[in-house]
Amino acid sequence: MHVSRLGAASLALIMAFCAPNLFAGGGDDAGSGITRSPSPHGAAVGFDGLANGDTVATPFTVHFRVEGMDIAPAGTEQANSGHHHLLIDMDELPDPNLPLPASEQLIHFGGGQTETELTLPAGEHTLQLVFADHRHVPHDPIVKSDRITITVTSSAAP
Numbered sequence: 001m002h003v004s005r006l007g008a009a010s011l012a013l014i015m016a017f018c019a020p021n022l023f024a025g026g027g028d029d030a031g032s033g034i035t036r037s038p039s040p041h042g043a044a045v046g047f048d049g050l051a052n053g054d055t056v057a058t059p060f061t062v063h064f065r066v067e068g069m070d071i072a073p074a075g076t077e078q079a080n081s082g083h084h085h086l087l088i089d090m091d092e093l094p095d096p097n098l099p100l101p102a103s104e105q106l107i108h109f110g111g112g113q114t115e116t117e118l119t120l121p122a123g124e125h126t127l128q129l130v131f132a133d134h135r136h137v138p139h140d141p142i143v144k145s146d147r148i149t150i151t152v153t154s155s156a157a158p
């Protein structure tokens with residue numbers, strides 16, 4: 001009896017802590033109980049004017065496109081909206097159930113920007129876009145572009 005009473009108490013504690021995250025439909029909690037914002041059918045992101053296999057001279061401007069959703073700055077909670085994230089030379093996506101971490105390889109455009117100028121070392125690089133909500137958490141289903149490979153040269157071809 002002692003064991004089962006302990007078990008019941010633990011379960012009640014777990015439910016008390018998890019329930020708000022499971023049912024609040026949002027919030028700032030970055031824990032495992034996070035609820036991802038839904039994306040509408042047909043939502044897509046991609047690069048405008050840059051395709052897999054392209055060669056570009058550094059620095060170059062990358063243009064982001066989104067279809068079926070709206071751009072909203074980070075921190076602004078609004079249905080069917082989010083902001084762009086550019087992943088540079090990342091072979092794997094971060095856990096989509098958590099806010100995307102920021103790094104030199106994962107750039108947030110929380111101001112709602114739709115383009116950026118990149119300066120990259122000469123050579124092959126991969127680029128990928130991931131859209132995410134006001135908390136930087138990718139939508140469900142995730143809205144991401146193909147990962148494209150481009151060749152960067154140090155100066156414009158003559």
Ligand SMILES: [Cu+2]
Pocket residue numbers: 074083084085100108109110132135136
């Ligand atoms: Cu972000």
